[in-house]
Amino acid sequence: xxxxxxxxFILMKRHKISALDFKRxxxxxxxxxxxxxxxxxxxxxxxxxxxxxxxxxxEPILISGNxxxxxxxxxxxxxxxxxxxxxxxxxEDRTLAITTAGNSHISFLRxxxxxxxxxxxxxESSSITILKLSKVSMSSIYIKGKSLVSQLSIEKLSIERIxxxxxxxxxxxxxxxxxxxxxxxxxxxxxVQNINICEKSVIENLTLESDKNIQGIDxxxxxxxxxxxxxxxxxxxxxxxxxxxxxxLIVKDESKIxxxxxxxxxxxxxxxxxxxxxxxxxxxxNNAIIGNLEVNDxxxxxSTLVTDNSGILRINLKGGTIGQLRFSxxxxxxxxxxxxxxxxxxxxxxxxxxxxxxxFQDFKxxxxxxxxxxxxxxxxxxxxxxxRSNIGHSSFINVKLETFNFxxxxxxxxxxxxxxxxxxxxRIETGMDRGTISHHRQVKLLYEQIKSIFxxxxxxxxxxxxxxxxxxxxxxxxxRSFAQSWKTRRFWAEEFIDWLTLCFNRHTxxxxxxxxxxxxxxxxxxxxxxxxxxxSTKGVVAxxxxxxxxxxxxxxxxxxxxxxxPTSYIWKRWDFIYELEGxxxxxxxxxxxxxxxxxxxxxxxxxxxxFRKFGRK
Numbered sequence: 001x002x003x004x005x006x007x008x009f010i011l012m013k014r015h016k017i018s019a020l021d022f023k024r025x026x027x028x029x030x031x032x033x034x035x036x037x038x039x040x041x042x043x044x045x046x047x048x049x050x051x052x053x054x055x056x057x058x059e060p061i062l063i064s065g066n067x068x069x070x071x072x073x074x075x076x077x078x079x080x081x082x083x084x085x086x087x088x089x090x091x092e093d094r095t096l097a098i099t100t101a102g103n104s105h106i107s108f109l110r111x112x113x114x115x116x117x118x119x120x121x122x123x124e125s126s127s128i129t130i131l132k133l134s135k136v137s138m139s140s141i142y143i144k145g146k147s148l149v150s151q152l153s154i155e156k157l158s159i160e161r162i163x164x165x166x167x168x169x170x171x172x173x174x175x176x177x178x179x180x181x182x183x184x185x186x187x188x189x190x191x192v193q194n195i196n197i198c199e200k201s202v203i204e205n206l207t208l209e210s211d212k213n214i215q216g217i218d219x220x221x222x223x224x225x226x227x228x229x230x231x232x233x234x235x236x237x238x239x240x241x242x243x244x245x246x247x248x249l250i251v252k253d254e255s256k257i258x259x260x261x262x263x264x265x266x267x268x269x270x271x272x273x274x275x276x277x278x279x280x281x282x283x284x285x286n287n288a289i290i291g292n293l294e295v296n297d298x299x300x301x302x303s304t305l306v307t308d309n310s311g312i313l314r315i316n317l318k319g320g321t322i323g324q325l326r327f328s329x330x331x332x333x334x335x336x337x338x339x340x341x342x343x344x345x346x347x348x349x350x351x352x353x354x355x356x357x358x359x360f361q362d363f364k365x366x367x368x369x370x371x372x373x374x375x376x377x378x379x380x381x382x383x384x385x386x387x388r389s390n391i392g393h394s395s396f397i398n399v400k401l402e403t404f405n406f407x408x409x410x411x412x413x414x415x416x417x418x419x420x421x422x423x424x425x426x427r428i429e430t431g432m433d434r435g436t437i438s439h440h441r442q443v444k445l446l447y448e449q450i451k452s453i454f455x456x457x458x459x460x461x462x463x464x465x466x467x468x469x470x471x472x473x474x475x476x477x478x479x480r481s482f483a484q485s486w487k488t489r490r491f492w493a494e495e496f497i498d499w500l501t502l503c504f505n506r507h508t509x510x511x512x513x514x515x516x517x518x519x520x521x522x523x524x525x526x527x528x529x530x531x532x533x534x535x536s537t538k539g540v541v542a543x544x545x546x547x548x549x550x551x552x553x554x555x556x557x558x559x560x561x562x563x564x565x566p567t568s569y570i571w572k573r574w575d576f577i578y579e580l581e582g583x584x585x586x587x588x589x590x591x592x593x594x595x596x597x598x599x600x601x602x603x604x605x606x607x608x609x610x611f612r613k614f615g616r617k
Contacts, residue, residue: 273299317342340364
């Protein structure tokens with residue numbers, strides 16, 4: 001029994017050898033440890049493989065030249081410093097494998113400047129303190145089975161796959177200096193404390209799916225990631241993206257990101273939050289752009305800040321919750337909101353913003369928008385759009401909507417808003433031909449809501465202005481409707497009366513807003529009526545005013561002012577007309593005089609109403 005345990009002890013004991021002995025083993029030679037133990041690294045199954053067991057090498061090992069063996073370290077091996085450099089003389093499609101297993105440990109492993117492809121596997125609770133790869137082609141790096149790599153440093157190479165699983169750990173993963181990695185993934189309770197991707201490196205697919213905490217991810221200096229997924233309870237304390245591009249990024253499955261900064265001309269083309277993920281703080285600064293942000297399911301983003309000329313171009317709201325979304329001090333090409341299933345705890349703030357296109361389509365917010373000091377960045381090619389949207393209890397303060405080229409409006413509700421120092425564009429588009437009834441109805445719907453807003457605020461000035469625009473749109477609608485009714489022989493008396501009333505109001509005082517226009521209308525209508533009245537009498541020869549002599553012209557001018565006096569010659573004789581008629585006024589003249597007086601009184605009433613528009617309630 002004692003001899004059995006002695007044998008086990010001898011087999012498990014590390015055999016300390018020199019770097020020269022290691023190379024002899026690599027060449028297939030045997031090394032005599034003592035009188036009882038001789039070791040050999042050759043493999044009966046694979047002549048291109050060397051298997052090292054229970055050895056310890058403290059001296060630096062350099063392997064170079066025409067070397068073509070797979071290295072397999074197991075049974076508690078310990079290597080202090082292993083460098084593989086300038087390997088040549090092998091087929092380019094040959095892959096050399098380096099594997100650590102069975103509690104083996106390599107303090108420093110460096111592979112560089114070599115032609116063949118390499119693969120590295122760290123298995124079965126083995127470890128590598130520093131793994132540094134440079135200027136080689138890598139097939140794969142697998143770390144699994146509770147293994148550890150303290151620092152993984154990759155630069156200037158191409159690698160097919162990096163995969164960490166089975167409760168394994170990496171303290172620092174550094175991918176830099178134009179490295180191209182096809183797949184980088186973590187899973188199954190893996191711990192990666194820090195990931196640094198920098199200096200124009202490219203990762204085609206990055207997948208982080210572990211319930212362990214990542215202290216920080218830093219992506220910077222011209223890097224690009226095609227597809228990235230963060231999910232399955234993954235936790236990230238800090239995620240920084242600077243001067244880099246991500247084509248598609250999905251955060252899902254109850255993953256959490258505490259602090260997320262996108263800055264320095266970075267761009268995320270598509271970003272999705274789904275399946276109960278939690279984003280505590282997302283910041284876009286210094287010209288950062290998110291092309292499309294989509295919020296789904298029960299995702300929660302506590303705070304999102306977009307500032308310093310950054311932007312989120314499209315925001316699709318399909319579910320979840322956003323605590324606050326704030327755009328501040330930005331110049332951006334567009335902001336597009338779509339969707340109605342996302343709840344906002346503290347609304348959406350847009351302040352000190354210059355934007356070419358601001359759009360809300362099929363949008364509904366449970367709180368409201370707060371817009372302050374917003375204006376267009378390009379007067380000729382800019383627009384603001386409300387399409388089938390409800391913006392709730394929003395506020396527009398010092399919002400220069402008139403600087404936009406046009407406002408697009410269709411079936412939206414804005415009537416619960418607050419407006420201050422805000423003007424609307426004169427050009428209104430609805431998506432329909434400007435000559436159609438539907439177009440004018442949408443314009444009327446817009447202006448009647450704006451009128452209602454100012455009316456509720458007690459703003460008489462703007463209430464009258466937008467009431468005028470509302471009635472003008474209604475007049476255009478009735479004009480089009482009346483024209484269509486005439487063509488189809490369907491004549492509606494009520495519509496015609498409304499149209500006639502609006503037509504009179506429009507052409508006299510512009511719906512009660514211009515007394516000067518009413519005064520002009522009085523002159524334009526009464527002068528021809530007075531001339532016609534004179535011509536209809538027996539005592540006047542039909543001549544134009546400029547054909548009269550000065551005596552007659554002065555007389556008729558004096559009588560004209562009596563004619564437009566609304567209190568004169570309605571219930572009493574007008575001797576001037578009686579004389580012209582020869583003492584008996586004909587019924588035609590009486591009717592013309594009565595019509596003229598009614599018209600004069602009506603126009604003067606319109607003028608008075610328009611003149612005191614700021615005083616009446």
